[in-house]
Amino acid sequence: MLKSVVGSLSTRRRGVRGGRDTSEEILNAAEELLQRRGYNAFSYHHIAVQLGVRNAAIHYHFPAKEDLGVALVKRYQQRFQQWIRTTDLVEDAWERLQAYFKTYIDFLQADCKCCPGGVLGTEFHALPEAMREEARGLMRENYEWMIRTLELGRAQGSMKFSGKSDDKAVEIGAALQGGLQIARLAGPERFHQVLAQLSLELTGQSSYGAA
Amino acid sequence: MLKSVVGSLSTRRRGVRGGRDTSEEILNAAEELLQRRGYNAFSYHHIAVQLGVRNAAIHYHFPAKEDLGVALVKRYQQRFQQWIRTTDLVEDAWERLQAYFKTYIDFLQADCKCCPGGVLGTEFHALPEAMREEARGLMRENYEWMIRTLELGRAQGSMKFSGKSDDKAVEIGAALQGGLQIARLAGPERFHQVLAQLSLELTGQSSYGAA
DNA sequence: GTCTATATCCGGATAGAC
């Protein structure tokens, strides 16, 4: 009673658990697990324990694990699109790219998480087809954003690089993705080295060269 | 009977399966599965089917899955050390690096396999500790080789890059690793773009720029 | 070294009460 005042017009109705949105909490926990352990190494039980609910409660919100997986990737994509809208307000392309780097640093510092693309790429052949399709879309959007940003930066003069912008785009994306994984095996400073080198090569000076 | 003539002095004795070395065949199948699906997404059953033996036969050679995993990573490392010895005969560091690239192209063409480091990094937190330790060693050796090679190339004049050789080393390693994963989601040509860009930046001209 | 058979456990999933 009365918790309806909080979000009565919300599309998703709230449950009995103190007005919290269980679906979203499930997604949050699952996202953490996905980036830490991978899709095939987390279970509904992991999430259930973390949320203090039972296994079946999660099945109510996401009948099959595949549904949860697809929802996760869709949410990544929506969040990315929202992120683009925000950072598009920034004029300078190099600053935009640094904001992109920042999201990876956040992953690194959040207990050395991998980026979604890295997890989905690595587990690709052990993923349900519906997830693969979503993953392709997510990767494509990242790629296209990166190309646009590089071309803008080159035009603005804030970035320099030789070769084609789409080649450079994949190189940067791959380095960031691989860098997070290497950091797990060889320490977080490895990722900062990647950032330092990418920055140095793009601008002629390292913004991360304090080490 | 009589199959003992084939490898009677071998440390590992042959089984009854036509003189073939089952342990090695298990490792081969497991390696394929590891790079395709990841450690947590393959089972003894996968291997058993592929080899035409029963589940229990594999447990005879590798009592626990962890034993198999550790053996796999150890073999990667031994193979890498052997590979180094061979390619060290090549004088030119840039040629050595191209040989290194070639091993990744082989992964890509072998049904879009990931590199071991990518798999082990992504699944790191869902791996037995013994495997993690081996994985760290494997990564370290790759890293150190890359640094040596870059420094040699720079001294020889066959490679150019700005910044520190150890930063550049991680950047290259990360880009290769991430590139293979991206290729799964966005097509093999993405990996070739990474190679093209890396080559262009190291030598001033792309050896892979035919596209 | 490999087999059959089996034990055990875990993860995904459903039914029906509350």
Place this chain on the structure above:
DNA sequence: GTCTATCCGGATATAGAC
């Protein structure tokens, strides 16, 4: 919307025959 209870299949692992 969450619970208890249960089912099912798959995966790791072991025992003992051949």
